[in-house]
Amino acid sequence: MSVLTIKDLHAEVDGKEILKGVNLEIKGGETHAIMGPNGTGKSTLASVVMGHPKFTVTKGSVTLDGKNVLDMEVDERARAGLFLGMQSPAEVPGVTNSDFIKTAMNARLEEGKNVSLFKFILEYDKAVSELKMNEDLPHRYLNEGFSGGEKKRNEILQMKMLKPTIAILDEIDSGLDVDALKIVGENVTKMKSKDLGLLLITHYKRLLEYIEADFVHVMMVGKIVKSGGVELIKKIDTEGYDWIKKELGIEDVRVIVEEEEEKVLLGVCATKEALGL
Ligand SMILES: Nc1ncnc2c1ncn2[C@@H]1O[C@H](COP(=O)(O)OP(=O)(O)OP(=O)(O)O)[C@@H](O)[C@H]1O
Ligand SMILES: [Mg+2]
Secondary structure (H helix, E strand, O other): OOEEEEEEEEEEEOOEEEEEEEEEEEEOOOEEEEEOOOOOOHHHHHHHHHOOOOOEEEEEEEEEOOEEHHHOOHHHHHHOOEEEEOOOOOOEEEEEHHHHHHHHHHHOOOOOOOOOHHHHHHHHHHHHHHOOOOOOHHHOEEOOOOOHHHHHHHHHHHHHHHOOOEEEEEOOOOOOOHHHHHHHHHHHHHHOOOOOEEEEEOOOHHHHHHOOOOEEEEEEOOEEEEEEOHHHHHHHHHHOOHHHHHHHOOOOOOOOOHHHHHHHHHHHHHHHHHOOO
16 A cells, blocks of 8 residues: 655745645545645646656655655656646647557566557557547547547546556546546546545546545645545535635635736736826
């Protein structure tokens, strides 16, 4: 069973601090959900754990089974069992979908070893049909021209093939129609086991109707400000976030506010000028 431990994690981009002390522990067999208003650092947390180079960790630690994740290259993190299903998966023209997954699977094996092509094709076809995806998928370039929903299903296809021990799914529900949401939800639930720790980032209760969460966290101003069980999801779904802001005395939930304030001020000045005030 794997354990991902995030302690007092601080990270910045272009000198701006976005993560301001995140603490979270995800164990194999557990499903955690992170909710929270826009721009509060949820995707940044996912990117930092996976090692996106644009973010600099300034404080804190991330360990997987006691090993320092922050010291690892992105491919090492994947080999160690981490997986990220992205909020906006990139299009990669020139690399076919099946080649991409095969390469990723081979990269997780010892050097010189390769996945058996026969086994790969069988497993790939099975995953494509379980996700009710088009059969031309293996030969198409990675995500190129895919609809929003197809991209999201493709992330789950990769997860099915790569069998991570800790998977972070960032807004896997966005862009999915109701039938696709059910298919994705059921496929993820089928993957649940004591060997998989799941972190779902979502805005909506509906995803969590298909994938049951054990713990629910709320992120604001770059950290987890509240944790609880599924009752939190229901309350957020009906009442929004204002009650949490009031309870914790948070006025602005966003991580970066200066720029917005500047824009508003500039706008006010320009308007005043135009009005001759
Ligand atoms: N490369 C970057 N350069 C500048 N600012 C960035 C960069 N990446 C993220 N940010 C800022 O960090 C803040 C947090 O972004 P993040 O994507 O983590 O939010 P989020 O909680 O995932 O929001 P959403 O719910 O809308 O997906 C935002 O204000 C965003 O503009
Ligand atoms: Mg996001």
